[in-house]
Amino acid sequence: MQEFIEEKNQVPLIYDVDVLVCGGGPAGIGAAIRAARLGASVLVVETQGCLGGIATAGMMSHWGGRSSSKVMQEIFELTYEKAKDIGWTDENGCGHDAIYHDIQKIVLEQMFAKENIKVLYYTMFCKAVVENGSIVGAIVENKSGRGFIKAKRVVDSTGDGDVAASSGVPFFKGRETDGRMQPSTIMFKIGGVDYKRAVFPPSFETTIELPKGEIQALGKERLPFPAGHVLLYKQPTPNTVCCNMTNAIEIDGTDAESLTKGVFICHSQIVPIIKFLREYVPGYENCWLMSVAPLIGIRETRHFEGIESISENDILEAKYYENWVVRRAWFNFDVHNLTGASLDKTGVQKNWKQQSDYTIPYGCLLPKNVEGLLLSGRNISGSHLAHSNFRIMSVCIALGEAAGAAAAISIKQNKRLRDVDAKDIQAIVGE
Ligand SMILES: Cc1cc2nc3c(=O)[nH]c(=O)nc-3n(C[C@H](O)[C@H](O)[C@H](O)COP(=O)(O)OP(=O)(O)OC[C@H]3O[C@@H](n4cnc5c(N)ncnc54)[C@H](O)[C@@H]3O)c2cc1C
Known part of the structure; x- marks a missing residue:
């Protein structure tokens, strides 16, 4: 060079x-x-x-x-x-x-x-x-x-x-x-969630049976790899949920090209994740994208x-x-x-x-x-x-x-x- x-x-x-x-x-x-x-x-x-x-x-x-x-x-x-x-x-x-x-x-x-x-x-x-x-x-x-x-x-x-x-x-x-680092995630928020019927799995080990199957198994099967888990958190504002669900692996947060690649991967998963929630998770049928974090989460x-x-x-x-x-x-x-x-x-x-x-x-x-x-x-x-x-x-x-x-x-x-x-x-x- x-x-x-x-x-x-x-x-x-x-x-x-x-x-x-x-x-x-x-x-x-x-x-x-x-x-x-x-x-x-x-x-x-x-x-x-x-x-x-x-x-x-x-x-x-x-x-x-x-x-x-x-x-x-x-x-x-x-x-x-x-x-x-x-x-x-x-x-x-x-x-x-x-x-x-x-x-x-x-x-x-x-x-x-x-x-x-x-x-x-x-x-x-x-x-x-x-x-x-x-x-x-x-x-x-x-x-x-x-x-x-x-x-x-x-x-x-x-x-x-x-x-x-x-x-x-x-x-x-x-x-x-082996020098492998934990995956990166871009957090995003959705609105329009019916809290009365919705579920909020806080950990990977939380399994919940839904009408169409178990929530984590459905995530693994239906979300675009390496996304595949379902982590959802109530927010202080009504009907709002914070989603910790995008996932990019093999990203080095100290390398500009790799960081940018991580952002592209996480962004590409957001719409499929929302479609998944609308289709499979009760209470999320009418959810919509509110905002996406400007800063990628490097673990x-x-x-x-x-x-x-x-x-x-x-x-x-x-x-x-x-x-x-x-x-x-x-x-x-x-x-x-x-x-x-x-x-x-x-x-x-x-x-x-x-x-x-x-x-x-x-x-x-x-x-x-x-x-x-x-x-x-x-x-x-x-x-x-x-x-x-x-x-x-x-x-x-x-x-x-x-x-x-x-x-x-x-x-x-x-x-x-x-x-x-x-x-x-x-x-x-x-x-
Ligand atoms: C996706 C994800 C989910 C997580 N979930 C949770 C959770 O639910 N609850 C929880 O408690 N923790 C969670 N964590 C862990 C936690 O958020 C971080 O470990 C924690 O924020 C680290 O704090 P910090 O102050 O060391 O670094 P950071 O929060 O990363 O803050 C570093 C700051 O330095 C700035 N900065 C970086 N480089 C430079 C530079 N060269 N010059 C000037 N400024 C710079 C950044 O912009 C940033 O504001 C999560 C982490 C990630 C990535």
Whole structure:
């Protein structure tokens, strides 16, 4: 392949902040709010035109799992408070963990404004600037051009770990044995569902007998491969359902061509899925397409080398780490079939046995070879199977809170991140 040598480019310094947060998804939200509340100046750069990441731009159905995150509780309360007068109806029977996407975006912006957190939308983190083993800032690009943001600490909450990869933190992708990554999905919403007669299967293991056959078996038989499972969720607005049913396999979310291929595949499945629901599922006879998520949902990409790393055994044993920075984490092994529809043979959803929760140690947020940088959200250091659990949003937001607290504390105490005592982070993120 030919190379093109870019002209020497003098990049202006556009911001000088305490904490730069790259990515405004669940982890970025937790990180920015915690760091700002501890007095740090915080800037968030985000490629989308909203906060929330997969929760909003990815049009996720609900905040799943459990954790100690206090910010998540605040989000639930503020969102419900704002939404209840304009259409959130408890009569639907959907919990307050359901996501009212557009209200959620507004609430998050108001929370950020209250904390004086600066946000740059439509701005992409491009390149880490590392000096003598420490990250000192990042090059970003947006409509205004390229710019350098100087930062005392950087939180990588891009999901894929773009900052850590650019900083030279070693990583592997996907499953340890063959590098395969979990499938990707574009979420979409339908209206016109008759809730009184409709069914809402929340897991692959939920089977429901319908007049024309069992719902998951019908899906496998009738939907275009690799789609083939039926996952449907009530929404806060009347007669609306969020569908987690498109499915693209062998997609690499860190490769532009592959990402685009994933979008084309998922988009092509939407109309056949709606036709399927209208024909086979009672209550969906008159459903129609309301909206399609602008951001493709990438479940898994890079796993980084941290000072510590969390494994599936830690989760199965509900391990208690003294240096925890997230506690009361709980979810299942949500591994989607890496070569087709439904659940992978290593995955467990509804039939998950471990009811005790686990902790995540501070070292999972600290990349082995780069100072000044924190991993947070689904890109912390952990195994493929552990990741299938901690990638749930309630845990990701708690990971963000821990990263934001660590960043601010290390600045205040004038310490390297790796020298911060986890007890000081625990005192902030609390029980
Ligand atoms: C299809 C699907 C279904 C899921 N279902 C559920 C569910 O029902 N409940 C649940 O709790 N969890 C669910 N999850 C898991 C969960 O949504 C994610 O694991 C979680 O959102 C990860 O949080 P994060 O903050 O690490 O990353 P993300 O939510 O991915 O946020 C990353 C943010 O960074 C931005 N970004 C990325 N790269 C850059 C860059 N270079 N520069 C600037 N910004 C950048 C992105 O635009 C995004 O806003 C699902 C995931 C998928 C993909």
